Amino acid sequence: MKQGLKLAMEATNSNPTSTAAAELLCGVNAKALLDSVDAFLFDCDGVIWKGDKLIDGTPETLEMLRSMGKKLIFVTNNSTKSRFQYANKFRSLGLSVSQDEIFSSSYAAAMYLKVNQFPLEKKVYVIGGEGIVQELQLSGFTALGGPEDGEKRAQWKSNCLFEHDKDVGAVVVGLDPDINYYKLQYGTICIRENPGCLFIATNRDSVGHMTDLQEWPGAGCMVGAICGSTERKPIVVGKPSTFMMDFLLQKFNLSTYRMCMVGDRLDTDILFGQNAGCKTLLVLSGVTTKSILDDPSNKIQPDYYTSKVSDFLNFLGE
């Protein structure tokens, strides 16, 4: 257990950044990029879709890449859905993507416990959505909390002892639209009082596109709350930690230098790709604008940038 844990902790702290300015994608370098990689890793929100709306030209682009023999993998920090639920979302948007091609941070949390041989007789308390609970259960773990505790309230009165399950050996924290004091209290008490209890964060994204129009607090908000009450640092399993990357490299027997990470966020997607040694492509269809990329305070430069994934269609038609 210790080695896997150590790896994920280190991955979260490593921060290799590229200092060369990103190249604008064009016909010439797009073709060279395609020739140099076997697999594309795509972030979903801001790359494939925005909220519930597909980004134009995506289905045709993915089909073209598949027809060229490229492996496609979808890596999302959003933990509210399980892989099964994500496959349904892809299908509802007219995209043919199988569950095995999807790596969500909810799945990563379950896989982290699995590869680190978390004892099956122990339990996992969840601050987050149904996606985490489902993935934990699919891996044979007992999940407590999650949506079930959405309406519970702590009793603030004298001589009140908050009872918690002493068998909880891990608390998994992700984005939780039904966050409340009860869940924060339950997770905090498990981490502070149960010896050796792990504190796992699906990711630490500060905000996300919960709607098409605006950025709202992301998992970084709930994770920050538990950091504040426990004075502990989490083990992060989602981007930019390379835990998920190490896991899928092993699963698919891929080489990182023959992969390209495509994402809309510098501090998660691009850093995740760089941490792992992948080529990186920033799309401006999500949260990052050209002026953010060019700002002197930004230290993360992808290899390439372009407006949206479907630009590949134009470049390869030239």
Added chain:
Amino acid sequence: MKQGLKLAMEATNSNPTSTAAAELLCGVNAKALLDSVDAFLFDCDGVIWKGDKLIDGTPETLEMLRSMGKKLIFVTNNSTKSRFQYANKFRSLGLSVSQDEIFSSSYAAAMYLKVNQFPLEKKVYVIGGEGIVQELQLSGFTALGGPEDGEKRAQWKSNCLFEHDKDVGAVVVGLDPDINYYKLQYGTICIRENPGCLFIATNRDSVGHMTDLQEWPGAGCMVGAICGSTERKPIVVGKPSTFMMDFLLQKFNLSTYRMCMVGDRLDTDILFGQNAGCKTLLVLSGVTTKSILDDPSNKIQPDYYTSKVSDFLNFLGE
């Protein structure tokens, strides 16, 4: 406005710690301590009471100190009550303490805005209890949020724009037993989108004695959540920041070296006293045990320690 703000920020970062081991309070040094100070600053929870239960011997001790001409000031990080509500709590426990002797972090938040000339036409969004709302209103500010937003929910659907008040110029975050996604979202959007919006934390205590029996998440939990979603550091007005101390020194015309801070927490109370240059006395009637004090990882040593405030009665009777 800038200078006051700078002062409070610096105060939060300053961290002078004493390395000499704490002296056990006894008849000799207790008398010397009493002779050397004009005022005692008391933390409340874990010092005067624990939850809703008075700690034995406290009323007699406070009366004795008053009869010796000592000024008594009560400084609490708990922001859920206003000074008016605190005065009622003291009264209900049989202690005669006036509102003017009480400095709560709810009052400190209002005073921070006042001394920094926060414009009265601007508004303040509150993540926290009624105490903060009351103190802001007593100082003439317009408070939004707080308990009123306890039952509100964000709509998670496409094309949903979360409307927020563009006149909010400060978000005050304290302990909030009714924390929810709506409030976190409101505060986050104000800080991220309203130009110059201040992020003020009443305090960052990780946990507190919400009941007699157990420690539950404190304001540090809610403050951590907003740090996570905004990627901003708060201006802390409660202990161990010296904002409150600077304010009351000016108000009462006191000298810090003629004061003694009495508290049960090393990282807030004792550090607060040391930051300000006061003498410090740790009581073991709250969250800190002798083994925590003696642990090599603890770098904060008070001048003196004793089991409870009423030990003064014994020492002065010797």
